[in-house]
Structures are given as structure tokens and as C-alpha cells.
Amino acid sequence: MLNISAEQHLSDGRNYHHGDLRRALISAARALITETQDWTFSLREVARRAGVSHNAPYNHFPEKRDMLAAVAADGFETLRQRTLQAIQSTQSAREALAKCAHAYVQNGVENPALYRLMFGSELARDNQWPDEAHAAGQRTKAVIEEIVCRGADSGEFAVDIDDTDELTGVVLSLWSAVHGLTMFVIDGMTGTSRSVPELVDQLVAMQCRGLRSRMAQ
Amino acid sequence: MLNISAEQHLSDGRNYHHGDLRRALISAARALITETQDWTFSLREVARRAGVSHNAPYNHFPEKRDMLAAVAADGFETLRQRTLQAIQSTQSAREALAKCAHAYVQNGVENPALYRLMFGSELARDNQWPDEAHAAGQRTKAVIEEIVCRGADSGEFAVDIDDTDELTGVVLSLWSAVHGLTMFVIDGMTGTSRSVPELVDQLVAMQCRGLRSRMAQ
DNA sequence: ACCTGAACACCGTTCAAGT
DNA sequence: ACCTGAACACCGTTCAAGT
Numbered sequence: 001m002l003n004i005s006a007e008q009h010l011s012d013g014r015n016y017h018h019g020d021l022r023r024a025l026i027s028a029a030r031a032l033i034t035e036t037q038d039w040t041f042s043l044r045e046v047a048r049r050a051g052v053s054h055n056a057p058y059n060h061f062p063e064k065r066d067m068l069a070a071v072a073a074d075g076f077e078t079l080r081q082r083t084l085q086a087i088q089s090t091q092s093a094r095e096a097l098a099k100c101a102h103a104y105v106q107n108g109v110e111n112p113a114l115y116r117l118m119f120g121s122e123l124a125r126d127n128q129w130p131d132e133a134h135a136a137g138q139r140t141k142a143v144i145e146e147i148v149c150r151g152a153d154s155g156e157f158a159v160d161i162d163d164t165d166e167l168t169g170v171v172l173s174l175w176s177a178v179h180g181l182t183m184f185v186i187d188g189m190t191g192t193s194r195s196v197p198e199l200v201d202q203l204v205a206m207q208c209r210g211l212r213s214r215m216a217q
Numbered sequence: 218m219l220n221i222s223a224e225q226h227l228s229d230g231r232n233y234h235h236g237d238l239r240r241a242l243i244s245a246a247r248a249l250i251t252e253t254q255d256w257t258f259s260l261r262e263v264a265r266r267a268g269v270s271h272n273a274p275y276n277h278f279p280e281k282r283d284m285l286a287a288v289a290a291d292g293f294e295t296l297r298q299r300t301l302q303a304i305q306s307t308q309s310a311r312e313a314l315a316k317c318a319h320a321y322v323q324n325g326v327e328n329p330a331l332y333r334l335m336f337g338s339e340l341a342r343d344n345q346w347p348d349e350a351h352a353a354g355q356r357t358k359a360v361i362e363e364i365v366c367r368g369a370d371s372g373e374f375a376v377d378i379d380d381t382d383e384l385t386g387v388v389l390s391l392w393s394a395v396h397g398l399t400m401f402v403i404d405g406m407t408g409t410s411r412s413v414p415e416l417v418d419q420l421v422a423m424q425c426r427g428l429r430s431r432m433a434q
Numbered sequence: 435a436c437c438t439g440a441a442c443a444c445c446g447t448t449c450a451a452g453t
Numbered sequence: 454a455c456c457t458g459a460a461c462a463c464c465g466t467t468c469a470a471g472t
Binding site: 164175203 | 419
């Protein structure tokens with residue numbers, strides 16, 4: 001994954017402090033988020049963990065927010081890889097969508113704070129996201145787009161993928177549903193005792209039904 | 218709405234500082250969020266705005282987080298009222314769902330920071346939400362549940378509302394989709410030039426299709 | 435180019451005290 | 454019961470200086 005350990009760097013012959021402090025800071029911050037399930041820790045604490053002075057981070061990030069944005073981008077990359085792996089060797093678009101959704105939700109459940117950072121975040125400044133995090137999010141979206149195109153090709157989904165607007169809208173609707181469910185599960189807002197996989201299955205079933213028949217809107 | 222002004226308090230004959238500082242603090246914080254589109258302001262700043270010493274808030278909230286949670290609950294209440302009003306005098310469940318979704322998304326777009334606070338939030342401590350915010354969220358969910366029940370009664374939606382699990386799952390799926398879309402619109406992650414109303418319409422159309430026919434899952 | 439240490443203006447929270 | 458003021462340990466960020 002993206003978490004290159006300190007040892008690897010050192011065995012590289014590169015000095016931890018001079019070779020890749022940026023990466024080390026991101027790793028340290030991500031580890032802190034994973035451990036504490038919170039990101040109210042200080043930038044100084046991250047620097048301490050990385051074994052550098054409390055200002056060293058400013059050589060790599062303009063301010064704290066930008067470092068968190070880099071962690072978020074890292075989280076998006078992990079999510080992308082996990083969903084991508086989940087749809088390997090699936091037999092149908094329908095199955096791929098289900099597998100993707102399960103992997104997606106589980107990724108969030110396993111590290112709620114990181115998932116919250118990726119989306120909920122005060123990363124936005126003036127309601128504008130840092131480019132790095134934004135781009136990483138778009139790459140994650142591409143996985144869903146691939147599934148939709150596959151379903152259209154196979155005839156499973158009644159989507160006109162040559163109509164860019166329609167394709168984008170469908171992809172966005174699907175991502176919205178899966179993302180929303182992930183948030184509610186994480187936040188304990190489901191208000192039911194049903195298992196997470198059951199909820200995911202029901203959501204996917206409903207979305208697939210919506211994609212199959214295309215009556216008057 | 219819930220924003221009772223200072224004047225109203227004073228005309229009540231109640232002293233602003235002794236009568237309802239809690240409410241005044243929530244209002245001040247909400248105003249700060251609305252103005253700055255951020256909630257990294259300090260608790261001391263909120264106290265300043267309310268014209269009290271920097272510790273007065275501690276008489277009403279155990280810590281800063283709890284005050285933000287109260288603001289979030291306030292935001293949920295506004296959202297609930299706006300969606301509730303949107304579905305008044307609608308002719309069908311289908312129309313109600315559309316109107317509700319439009320009002321919901323627009324509410325988020327009008328005050329992104331508040332919406333982010335309500336959901337994305339580091340309000341959670343140990344992944345557990347403050348009771349007040351949690352309860353307010355559940356009340357918002359009830360609006361969607363009402364629409365689904367109405368659609369089941371009228372035969373518009375093929376949902377067995379006597380099956381609690383199924384009903385909960387459907388409501389959660391719908392809420393997930395609308396919430397997810399709201400977040401993506403706010404975060405500028407839609408990756409399309411289509412208008413927000415168009416995206417909402419497409420999402421609603423897809424969800425309704427999913428609710429109408431019930432073939433083998 | 436990258437890192438350090440001192441410095442500045444702030445903050446969340448606690449505590450003893452006032453009414 | 455509610456509010457104040459002083460105090461504590463911290464933080465983000467800047468700056469001058471070191472290599």
C-alpha cells in the first residue's frame with residue numbers, strides 16, 4: 001500500500017529526515033488518525049512522531065490543513081485500490097457493483113475517522129478542496145464508472161453511456177448512495193439492528209432495479 | 218426559525234446574559250459558521266460575540282465539542298422543517314420525494330459548512346455521537362419515512378411497510394442517496410456542468426424506478 | 435534545499451472567587 | 454446557579470539562523 005515504513009527508507013540508504021520527510025509525516029498522521037480515531041492532534045505531535053522539530057513540516061506543507069489533505073488523498077488511493085481489487089474476476093456488472101459496494105462500506109467502517117476526514121472535512125477552504133484530494137476523489141469515482149459502462153455493454157443496465165450527462169448522473173447517483181450509506185453506518189445513524197452487509201445488499205438491489213427498467217421518468 | 222434574536226430576549230424582560238446564554242451561544246456560533254463557512258473559530262470568539270467572558274460557555278457545555286453538537290442539532294431541525302414544508306400539498310409520494318430531495322440538497326448548498334458540521338464532523342467522540350445531534354438526525358429521517366409509507370399506501374412504491382427491516386432499509390437507501398449527492402455537490406465533486414436540480418431529478422427518477430418494480434433481487 | 439530554536443499571539447480548560 | 458479573571462500548558466505560524 002502507500003504506507004512505506006521508515007525501515008524501507010533507511011534500507012534505501014536514504015536518511016529518514018532528509019530523504020522523504022513528507023511521506024513520513026503523512027504516514028505518521030495517518031497512523032495517528034487510525035489509532036485515535038480523531039484528527040484534532042497537533043501538527044507538532046506529528047512532527048514529534050516523525051522525530052523532527054516542530055517546524056520541519058512547514059518545509060513540505062504550507063499549513064496543517066494541507067498535510068491533512070495529503071492524508072485524505074492517501075485514503076482515497078487506498079479506497080480505490082480496495083474497490084478495484086473487489087471487482088476483479090466478477091461475472092457480471094451487477095456482481096461487480098455489489099462487491100464494490102461491500103468493499104467500499106467496509107473500508108469506511110474499518111477506519112471511520114479517515115473516511116470522515118476524506119469527505120466531511122474542513123479540508124475545504126472557501127468551499128474549495130485542495131487539488132490533490134480532489135483529484136484522488138475523482139479517481140475513486142472512475143471505478144464506479146467502469147462498472148456502469150460494463151453493465152451497459154452487457155445489457156444489464158439500461159444506460160446510454162454515449163450520453164455523457166446521463167452517464168455522469170448515474171455514476172454520481174450510485175456513488176452518492178454508497179457514500180451516504182457508509183456515512184450513516186459509521187455514524188450509527190442506521191437506526192436498525194440489521195447487519196451492514198444486509199443493508200448494502202438491499203441498497204444495491206434497489207439501485208440495480210432503478211438501472212434496469214426505464215419507464216417514463 | 219430557531220434563531221431567536223437578542224432583542225426578543227431583552228423584550229422578554231430577561232437579561233441576555235442570564236436568561237438564555239446557551240441559546241445565544243448557539244446562535245452566535247451558527248452565525249459564525251454561516252459567515253466564515255468554517256468552524257475552526259475559537260470558543261473564546263463565540264463568547265466574545267455573545268458578550269460574555271471566555272469561560273461563561275462552560276456553564277452550559279462541558280466542552281467546545283458539545284457546543285458544536287448543539288449547533289448541528291439546530292441545523293438538523295432547520296433541515297427537517299424545510300423538507301417538511303416542501304412536501305406540503307404535494308399530489309403524490311413521487312412528487313413529495315422529488316420536492317423533499319430538492320429542498321434537502323438546496324439546504325445543504327446554501328450553508329455548506331453547517332451541513333458539513335452536521336455530518337462530516339469530529340463531533341463524534343470514540344465514533345459515538347452526542348445524543349442531541351443523533352436524535353435530531355433521526356427526526357430528519359422520519360420525513361423520508363413518511364414519504365415512503367405514503368407511496369406504499371397509494372401503490373406508487375412496491376414496499377412492504379409492515380416489514381420493519383425492509384422499510385428501514387428503503388428509507389436508509391433513499392436518505393443515503395440524497396445525503397451523498399448533497400455532499401458531492403457541496404464539495405464540487407460532481408465533475409459535471411449539469412445543474413444541481415437536473416442531478417437531483419435524475420437521482421430521484423432512478424430511486425423511484427428502483428422502488429416501483431420488484432423483480433428477483 | 436532543508437532543518438532548528440526562540441518567539442508571538444493565541445487557545446481550551448481549570449480553579450478560586452465573586453454575586 | 455451563573456459569571457469573572459488569573460493561570461497553565463499547549464498550539465499554529467513566523468523568523469532568523471544554521472548546515
